[in-house]
Amino acid sequence: MSSTTCSSNIVLPEIMTGQASPSPLQFAFTQKTAAHAKHGQRKTLTGDEAHRELRKHLDTPATSLRPRAIYIHVPFCRVRCSFCNFFQYASSQQMMDDYFKLLEQELIAKSQYAWSQAKPFDAVYVGGGTPTDLTAEQLLRLGKLIRRYFSLTTLCEITLEGRLNRFTDDKFQAALDGGFNRFSFGVQSFNSTVRKAAKRLDKREYILERLHQLTDSGSATIAIDLIYGLPHQTPENWQQDLQDVVSSGVHGVDLYQLLTFGGSGLQRNIDAGRANVPLSTSDKALMYQQGHQFFKEKAFSQLSYCHWASHPREQSRYNSLAKQGAEILPIGAGAGGNINGYGLMQARNIDSWRTGIEHNHWSFEQLSLPAANAELTAAITSACDRGVIKASAFTNGQTLFKQCQPLFEAWKRNGLVSTADDQVKLSLAGQFWSVNLANAMSSYIQQYTSI
Ligand SMILES: C[S@@+](CC[C@H](N)C(=O)[O-])C[C@H]1O[C@@H](n2cnc3c(N)ncnc32)[C@H](O)[C@@H]1O
Ligand code: SF4
Known part of the structure; x- marks a missing residue:
């Protein structure tokens, strides 16, 4: 260029x-410069200095007028999907049970800071990984703990992220009883061939039927994620995916452009010649256009460049707050947050994170100072x-x-x-x-x- x-x-x-x-849609740039907009270079603090600085802010009631949210991370998945870079740990019941006990401890400890108590939270997002792999009892308890220990606004959106695989009725009911009012499921594609190649676990018929059941219950907002650009996707089967969004009855959908990461199974397969090279950016642009036009014709409302809603109950509040630079209290190994403009990423390694909780000393990799702009x-x-x-x-x-x-x-x-x-x-x-x-x-x- x-x-x-x-x-x-x-x-x-x-x-x-x-x-x-x-065709600016296809060729104005050669590729997306990053997954998300960047927030500029920031100075960082590490070690004791970082802890002292953070503690100072946590012990002071928040004065910022910015909206605030809580992000809780559950870093386990049963299977590693070919395209995904978020995978951290393979689910094992023992590991997840141990993790959950610590998570409870951390949640309660973090709720006690003057900063946390100063103002109600507008959104809570339990993401991963696959938080829907928690047991029904854990989902109920997590929801109750959030509502008991934090002050939440009346319209607070409490989202549980995950997948439909093994998300049984008792888990759904337990999550609702705990207070979750929004569910975000990664579907990625409805097409069974695309799904199998991406190592997704269920077939199209099951996904459609389960989404019907959940949306028909009318008990919560149901949103899904789709990815465009995966191996075996074509304009024809993508059109069927879009149609399936409508027939599934979901209230919201995100359309994500496939980004390939070094280290993902997909990238390794491409490098070894075992998988088709996914579509080029210019082909993905056409799939974006297809989705954009489709939802316009179906009179969905567009909440962001990649998110559409079929029903006013879908607000996608957490995502929109995160992009507005809201304060975010992070809980869990690998959770990222923003306290009074200071950015932090908690330790991704569960052992380091555990040591931090046991010693009442947050374990984070570094603390970024607020950016000037x-x-x-x-x-x-x-x-x-x-x-x-x-x-x-x-x-x-x-x-x-x-x-x-x-x-x-x-x-x-x-x-x-x-x-x-x-x-x-x-x-x-x-x-x-x-x-x-x-x-x-x-x-x-x-x-x-x-x-
Ligand atoms: C952190 S993942 C959690 C989703 C959930 N565990 C599941 O299995 O669907 C959240 C979303 O990130 C998106 N995602 C993951 N890898 C991606 C990639 N390589 N390119 C684009 N979007 C991706 C997927 O749409 C996914 O639903
Ligand atoms: S898409 Fe979900 S289940 Fe698959 S590896 Fe990523 S986080 Fe785990």
């Missing part, structure tokens, strides 16, 4: 502007995620918009946005490249403006 000259004679690199192409970056990420950048969403929005004009003009010329009255609307192509645009705008502001 090279560079492009704008009306104000600033020469911007194409990594920011995208390149001119008859954290609020601005979060506002950009959130705006690009929703597909519209409004001047009113920023402090000094008018000045910001004026200074960003060369970038916005270049995006417009390249088919990524339209502009009107203090707002920039991402085209379908712009939405596909939303993460690139968010990262480009943050870098542009840093390099070319006085903000």
